[in-house]
Amino acid sequence: MNIQYVQGKPLFTTINKDKKQYSYLAENLETDVCIIGGGVTGAIASYYFSKNNIKTVLLEKKRIAHLSTSVTTSLLQYELDDNLSELQEYTTIENSLKAYNLGIKALKEIEDFIDAYENKCDYKKRDTLLYTSKKNEINSIKIEYDLRKENGLGVEYIDENTNKFSFDLKAGIISKNGGAEIDPYKYTNQLLEVSYSMGSKIYENTEVIEINHYDDYIDVITEFGCKVKAKKVIVATGYNTSLFTNKNFATKTTTFNVVTKPVSNFDGWVDKILIRDNCDPYNYLRTTIDNRLIIGGEDVSFIPGIFDENLANKKYDILENRLKSMFKYINNIEIDFKYCGTFASTPDNLGFVGPDKKHKNLWYLLGYGANGILFAILGAMMLSDLYNNIPNKDINLFKVDRFDN
Numbered sequence: 001m002n003i004q005y006v007q008g009k010p011l012f013t014t015i016n017k018d019k020k021q022y023s024y025l026a027e028n029l030e031t032d033v034c035i036i037g038g039g040v041t042g043a044i045a046s047y048y049f050s051k052n053n054i055k056t057v058l059l060e061k062k063r064i065a066h067l068s069t070s071v072t073t074s075l076l077q078y079e080l081d082d083n084l085s086e087l088q089e090y091t092t093i094e095n096s097l098k099a100y101n102l103g104i105k106a107l108k109e110i111e112d113f114i115d116a117y118e119n120k121c122d123y124k125k126r127d128t129l130l131y132t133s134k135k136n137e138i139n140s141i142k143i144e145y146d147l148r149k150e151n152g153l154g155v156e157y158i159d160e161n162t163n164k165f166s167f168d169l170k171a172g173i174i175s176k177n178g179g180a181e182i183d184p185y186k187y188t189n190q191l192l193e194v195s196y197s198m199g200s201k202i203y204e205n206t207e208v209i210e211i212n213h214y215d216d217y218i219d220v221i222t223e224f225g226c227k228v229k230a231k232k233v234i235v236a237t238g239y240n241t242s243l244f245t246n247k248n249f250a251t252k253t254t255t256f257n258v259v260t261k262p263v264s265n266f267d268g269w270v271d272k273i274l275i276r277d278n279c280d281p282y283n284y285l286r287t288t289i290d291n292r293l294i295i296g297g298e299d300v301s302f303i304p305g306i307f308d309e310n311l312a313n314k315k316y317d318i319l320e321n322r323l324k325s326m327f328k329y330i331n332n333i334e335i336d337f338k339y340c341g342t343f344a345s346t347p348d349n350l351g352f353v354g355p356d357k358k359h360k361n362l363w364y365l366l367g368y369g370a371n372g373i374l375f376a377i378l379g380a381m382m383l384s385d386l387y388n389n390i391p392n393k394d395i396n397l398f399k400v401d402r403f404d405n
Helices: 011-015 040-051 093-117 135-150 184-197 309-326 372-387 393-398
Strands: 006-008 029-036 056-059 075-077 124-132 155-159 171-181 201-203 208-213 218-222 227-235 251-260 274-277 284-287 293-301 335-345 352-355 362-366
Touching: 011 184, 011 335, 029 040, 029 218, 040 056, 040 184, 040 227, 040 362, 040 372, 056 184, 056 227, 075 093, 075 274, 075 284, 093 135, 093 171, 093 184, 093 372, 093 393, 124 135, 135 155, 135 171, 171 274, 184 201, 251 309, 293 309, 309 335, 352 372, 352 393, 362 372, 372 393
Parallel strands: 029 056, 029 227, 056 201, 124 274, 227 362
Antiparallel strands: 006 335, 075 171, 124 171, 155 171, 208 218, 218 227, 251 293, 251 335, 274 284, 284 293, 352 362
16 A cells, blocks of 8 residues: 655755766675664664664665655654653653653764764754743643653753743753754765665665565565675664554654745744744644754644645644744745645654564664654664664663553
């Protein structure tokens, strides 16, 4: 079944005109690791495995970074989707705080990558803002602030009296150097460019249609009959895992985005900070290197194969009106792009990293939640350690079977 994960004209694949193209697989190969999926997660995996001298082949069924990666906002922040106190039903505060600190580690990994290989992906370090405009949510923001501050995270509390933004804010937490923004299309391609230079083989327009498990390897069969024999297979296919397992990993929703034309001023948007509100589902906002504004959210339940254009247009209108009401001092806000895509969430806000429970040579790298890119970085580091028999206890946070009865 052809499930549509992306609708509309995404910003990043549209504005990037100089597109590198890889060939399709036309021969049989043997490798240490075969990565299935050529979005940002697969590219991250390719980079870390190649960096650790592990022979790698990456297969993408369509074009590199043109599916779910094309609609990611790439608003990167260490915090999770839900506040710490709200996650206690599913995990401990200690685990959530550990995830926060791992997120900071992943942000540093991106910075180190940029330092080593230049900034070819419009990377910019940013502070982040979590806020509420509702009086009855002030206490929950205060609790979150206290927990972060007590545990050594660099945070600042703001309220109505100290609010410098143009929108209504009753309480908020500014996390210093708590996030970053990138162009996900450029980042994916830069990772693959570096991976390729280190020996990784990369193929696009190469759909995997079958995998066959053996004791010490897996045969990966492509639609044109070519075979990749791999000691390990990394599933980096995002939300589409049906070829590998019947397991339902996450709750899928459709999230909507609108992007403006470049604006001439940012009055009321202090320091172009990354913004997230405390709503459920929440809204998120960022700027771009060419001075656009992006707002996303208004999530609805994902229904495979069904796209409701009227509903999408209503959501786009809501987001546009919210953006204009929040930033009434920014001149000439005009919408340029509207698109939507699939978003997946888990009860504890973490992704899934590690071996399949039935097939020891099948490993998952699924960066679900708002921190998908950061989880992919952490997971790729953990899996390359696992391949080299280096223990990493943090992988237990992302265990594939942690919600199984």
